[in-house]
Structure formats: structure tokens, C-alpha cells
Amino acid sequence: MALSRREALASMLAGAFLLPGTGCGAAQADPSRTLLPPTASEDFLARCIRCGRCAEVCTAGCIELHPPWAGAEAGSPFIVPRVAGCNTCTMCTQVCPSGALTPIEPEDVLDAVDMGLAYVDEGLCLSFLGRVCGVCHDACPFPGEAIVLGHHAQPQVLGACVGCGRCEERCPQIPAAIRVFRQDPGSPRWKGPA
């Protein structure tokens, strides 16, 4: 028989009390190799409704979804720049229904996107080791604005870098000599200004 409103409400409250036991709020052990899609809001995990539409329309194929056992991040999107960087097409921001991503046009990317900042490891970068590379500069969607090449094509990242991660994806060195870090000081990826 149908439950009374009171019984239904009590059951829902019981569900709330069981929540901690599901582990769905658990922070992931090491989110350090991931970025969030462009224009992610401050309270991204609370705003994201896990519909996966950003991953569907991503023309770079870089947005993946966390599996159901990923604790608090389950179902939410992430980018591993070494696997595939963002090409700043802004499609994901335009389909996001919940406001977790703010809709922008491709021409707004330089101003509006801040997924992270690229750092060059001069001990690994081929151009700093006496060879002339410059692949990161070629991969950058904003060459000359976000990254410039100096002597022997030695890269220098400028403040305009949006953190798309294409340089990290294309870097021929193993491990990558240029890597993108989230600019959130609370994030484990943040290693401080270079």
C-alpha cells in the first residue's frame, strides 16, 4: 500500500543519514593529474549534475567522466592533459545545463578561461638541454600570447596561458617537460609560481 507522507519523509531522512556510509562524499586520494573543463565554477562539484553532456560534445575528446566509485567526483568530468588537451572550442560551456560551466564563445577564451597554468621543467625540456624543439609553442592555441620562444626555442609561459594542456599533450619528452597545474592553492597540483 502507498506510504503516508510522514512515512515517505521519514524514509527520505533515513536515506540522508545513510549517505556517509555510501562513501559518495569521499574526496579522491589523488586528483593531481586532472584539470576541470573550461570556465568551471568555484563550487564545481556542487553545481555539476553529472549529465555528461560536456563529454558528449567535446571536439577534442579530452573530457572524461569519473567512474561511479570515484567518491565525491563520481560522474563529474575531468581532463588529463597528458592524454588529451582542450582545444578551447567552448562547446562544453554552451551545453552545460546547470551553470557548473559558464557559457562563452571561442573569442572569449583568453579572458574567461583559467583551467591552470603551464610550468616548464628546465631540467627536462629539450630546448634547455641544447636541442631546438618548440613543439609546445606550436601546440598552443595562443602562440605569442600565452607562450613565447626565446633562444634555441626555449619556451617561456606568460600569464595569459589558459591552461588548456595542449603543450603537455604534445611535449615529445618523457615525462613531459611542460605540465599544467590548477591555479587553486588548495589543489594538490599547485606547485606555486615557477
Next chain:
Amino acid sequence: MNRWLRRALQASVLLLLAGIPALQIWTVGVTTRWAPEELEQRYGPLARPLVELCARTFGDPPELGGLLTGGIWSIGLGGFELADPIALASLLAGLAWPPVALLLGGALVLLLHLAFGRLFCGALCPYGALSRLVSRLRPRFALEGSLPRWLGFVTLGAVVLAPLVGGSLVSLLPYAAVGLAMQGLVFGGWLGAVLVLGGLLLSDLLLWEHGVCRSLCPSGALQSLLGRWRVLRLEPLRKVGCEAHCHLCAESCWLGLDPRAGAPDSECDSCGRCIGVCPSSRLVLRVPVRDLPGRPQ
């Protein structure tokens, strides 16, 4: 509802859920001009044949690429948004104010739940369709019995309030899992959704028949809560009696209700199976009119 109408609706929802990821990968595949090997490397084995098939059969993708996205949980139909009210509620529970389009889309579905109760479950829900299929394959040693109905409200409370502990349980919802599994098969990362969907279907197959729909689904619980005020109702006609020992209607009900005992409560999804089997045509689906003033009882 006619059996064939119901099946046509269920099939078109399943087709839509499979078609959306196919349309997206076709759009991505054609616009990026990647080598087929790169498509396969980025998305997995299904993406490449799908893009090649679509491109060969239909040519270039229509301008729909960004206009038809999502699934049952949240869907965008050419700039028009529809969303599960549970998605909306969980967003509000996390103290995040939703954009107007999502608010309207969620409110519209909420109104439909209020007007028609659980009609969605039997006619449109993709998991409901799969669950019906699975129930035909139940082996003889499958468990008899059922789960208590209040479990659905426990899961409803957990899903809606999950943002309070900073997480989300959406990946575990049966109807969302169907879309996520199809999306995952095309775009990669299918394992989680397929495991969830497989586990739920397996419990329907070997443990409680339709247990997910009857007792576990939070949306089913919400819809039966809102369905108290539904317009369209199944009713046994008073002037016609039941035949002796006949219980065909109760046998036919996939949600385990018994229309012989009187008009079923809001757990009824108005699917009309019982109407089809009733030998004395005693059951009707109608807008109840007996409470109108001036009408003789």
C-alpha cells in the same frame, strides 16, 4: 494504453538514447577530420565504425551536433531543456541556484509527474523497458518475494541530499545508467555504467522481479508521491462484478498491484495491462468524475 503504443514509445526512447551519442561522435568525427586511428585511440573501438557508418550512409552531420545532447537525466532538445526534478532538487540541496532553463525544464517534468503520476515508468523509462525484457527471462530458481516500498524513499532522500556531503549518486540511478552506458560505449569509460546497469538488471533477473522499479528507484518513489493528485486514474467500475476466482489483473500488473481491491493507489503507472486482460471489462482508465457536485453517486 495500447500494448503496441507502449512498446513503440519504449523503443523510441531507447533509440533516442543510443542515437544521441552516435550523433555526437559523428559530429565530432566529421568536424575534427581526425584519422580513423586517432578516433579509435581517443574513444575506443565503437567510435570508429560508428563515425564511418554514419558518414557513409548520411554524409555530413546535420547542424544538430550541439542541439541534441544528454539523456533522461538532463536533455537538451534544440535549445529547449528538460531535466529530472531530482537533478533540480539535488542542485538546490547543494545550495547552488540553477539557470532559468534548467529550472523551467525541471518544473515542467514535475508538473507532468503531478498530472500523470508514474505514467513515465511504464511508457517512457528506458530502464523500465529493459526490466520488462529481463522479467521474461527469469529462471525457475529466481527468488520470489519483494522489497518494501519505503526503500525508494530512502534512495530518493540519499540522491537528493548527496550534495550535502559533497558528492553525487547519479551514476547509480537505473534510468540514468542506461544512457550513461550507451554514452560510455561510444565515448569510452563504459565500465562503471555497464556494471551498475548489469547489477541492477541481474537483481531483477535473479532476485526480486521488477524490484528496482517497484521498490528501489527514487524517481518511481517521487512520482508515486506526486501521483496522489494525478488526473488520469485506473478505476474498477462499480456496476460490473469480478468473475469468481479471477485474478488476471493482479497477475498482469508489473508493479505488483491488485486492482480487484479497488482503485489502486498512486503506485499505479496507468500502463493499462490489467484493462487488456480483464474478462468482464471492469477496469477503465479515466478522469474521475464522481466527486463533481450534483452528480448522483
